[in-house]
Amino acid sequence: MIDKTVPDAAAAVAGIADGSTVMIGGFGRAGQPVELIDALIDQGASGLTIVSNNAGNGDIGLARLLALGRVRRVVCSFPRQHDSWVFDALYRSGEIELEVVPQGNLAERIRAAGAGIGAFFTPTGVGTELAAGKETRTIDGREYALEYPIHADVALVSALKGDRWGNLVYRETARNFGPIMATAAATTVVQVDQIVPLGSLDPESVVTPGIFVDRVVAVGARAWLHDGAFVGGVDIEGRPLAEASAEGDGS
């Protein structure tokens, strides 16, 4: 019997080596594998290259991994945010490398890695400083730059439900980078709200087939979902409204 489920987040991230390239899914809070990132913090791997859309917010999660000096290099589209002070300080002091990639090129490079494409010509970024030094070519009258795949050792992904074969479905815009990152990593680790019996996911609606998934861990449902139905009552970070307003920060 194939069983890719693991008992907890620590088991899910076990064995990630120093120097690994780790993809982290999510766009904003949506689809962020919060529990897996925390487990990676505890796991201890260092010298990491992180591939993610952003470079951490506030002092928790990815920002904390950065603050602990565990990340050597970040590949992302948008590091600078109002609360990216951890990254900002490391970058300004030269303690972290940054490769900024236009978001669509980032997505396509990840997809190319998963799909065995050696390189591709993209129109995005051509003529800008982010394509400086890249090979360019005019094809059918349009100018393109050559971009290479981004492979990872590990991908950390968050999905809504998974089964023991690793089939996954996502929820709304929390899908974002998860499905492509799952294809681009040697080991794909997924946290889900719930592990469901094999056969309960509609094969027409599986977004990530289990072939791309190595480990699945259930981290429990979120406060704003009861039995899979949206019930609301939280802010955009998922904090209960009462609690958020008590903290005086509902943004």
Added chain:
Amino acid sequence: MIDKTVPDAAAAVAGIADGSTVMIGGFGRAGQPVELIDALIDQGASGLTIVSNNAGNGDIGLARLLALGRVRRVVCSFPRQHDSWVFDALYRSGEIELEVVPQGNLAERIRAAGAGIGAFFTPTGVGTELAAGKETRTIDGREYALEYPIHADVALVSALKGDRWGNLVYRETARNFGPIMATAAATTVVQVDQIVPLGSLDPESVVTPGIFVDRVVAVGARAWLHDGAFVGGVDIEGRPLAEASAEGDGS
């Protein structure tokens, strides 16, 4: 109100010009837009380039379009089948051009057209006669050949259900080329079993978002499906078993 539905297959294929490149979905019988192909036969456009996995079977559908002399060129992965006598004869007499493309390169070239990729390096076919004359490059120790997108003027696609915005879901392996061809054509024409009210397709499970679709026509349910549930009782071509065995050809 956006309403991409059209009343019949003739309206769906109206305006296809002589000399057009037409993509036709389907792999075997599954996903073949049978009614749209028949409508195209009646519509009269000629000098066509057809992009499809196969090059017609028996004497109906695409084979008939070929037999009528309406096709100048075929781009496909597998023209030769036990019942491809129409294509075979035209090819041998030099009356039709053929570009054979490995199936995965065909799919990726169609996908590239839809996704705005100018060209891509693929490992498939490298060192074979199907990559002869193509630009090659070694990337990270592996050899690749450069392949270009395949755009179309029109795509003819078959799906299970669609709504008036053109959102589509498919059924089982009838999905095959439909979703990518829908992205690669200037005008995408879709036949569905059933047009459903807007909002009745689960937004998590829509396979082709309506942005890729221009016209949708309902052609009615198939004999082996009652109210969307599979009831069987047919052969692989969808012919009722009794009828098929009466014809003495159940293959």
Added chain:
Amino acid sequence: MTTRITRLELAARIAVDIPEGSYVNLGIGAPTLVADYLPDDQEIILHTENGLLGMGPTPVTGSVDPDLINAGKQPVTALAGAAYFHHADSFGMMRGGHLDVCVLGAFQVSQSGDLANWSTGAPGAIPAVGGAMDLAIGAKSVYVMTDLLTKAGEPKLVAECTYPLTGVGCVTRVYTDHAVFDVVDGRFRLREAFGDNTPASLAELIGLDIAGPHPSGM
């Protein structure tokens, strides 16, 4: 002092030019205001590049869904007829030219249609592009929404951009608080002047020749 329309008036003006049935991406910031002026009785389908077509308005407090956000990471809703997809599919949709319109902000637009809107190029600034370069080439028509002049009075419509580029020759039309310009053949062509603005007054403000409106008004 010449006539200037407000940011909201400009959003309303842009909305008028978006026909029913269009697929539209409204960039982060001022362009999102355009959504409020799209007519309620027409179907215009909004795309957000983080994976949704058929984006609806901001939810009411208490119904905010952390899984359902736009590219600015603000809560949104999904209309009947919506569809979700992953990032590669979403950006393929843009790059492949399937959207009809993108509306974007700008630091500068050049008369050849170059756009600068992602970086001021200030020394020590941390580069962060997000989807800006994808949006710049991501639709059949790329509309810029901007003031004609900076707060310091410098023109934002220029002969050549001095800020780092977002895209080359990508801008179709510029909607400013003074006037609307098409980018045609390497020049700004006046499409509509608001209030007492004239071709001559606009040309003086930006220091560039301006082509007159097309005779047909189109």
Added chain:
Amino acid sequence: MTTRITRLELAARIAVDIPEGSYVNLGIGAPTLVADYLPDDQEIILHTENGLLGMGPTPVTGSVDPDLINAGKQPVTALAGAAYFHHADSFGMMRGGHLDVCVLGAFQVSQSGDLANWSTGAPGAIPAVGGAMDLAIGAKSVYVMTDLLTKAGEPKLVAECTYPLTGVGCVTRVYTDHAVFDVVDGRFRLREAFGDNTPASLAELIGLDIAGPHPSGM
């Protein structure tokens, strides 16, 4: 006359080498026989490149579903845990190296692992490749299932292929009716000889030096 195992025995022999949990594509023709010998008490997930993972056995008459076919266009079923996807995703799955094993037929395999299985190169033949070239590079291990000799007695394991190539250096292992060979460092290395076949007898049949089995038997 040396020992030859039957086509069905060979299918069973291949099945033994496919561990539980493998993702496997069985090519059209003889390789599909391998499915019948995969152990019922183990989960091995079959891929068909027309868009299905978790392919099950042939349906009974009356339950044939025209929408549910394999790459050979034969009716199949889908297991609990199956997933459907489109052609670009399916071939990306192969090209990206996610499958563990492909089993393919062959006209010829060279000792450097070149495969020829799509065209005899006969004058006037209509070229038709289908997914053959994608399958040839489409898995971590590419196994060939073939007779050692043609019906005319010509070796199918050769120094260099004379038929048009399907893939270069792509074959991992060759299962023949006489013996099993790994392709290692430009030579066929004997893995297992059936019956009274010996390294010497096999070398004579194909007219090539054969490396001996690895000491570990692996």
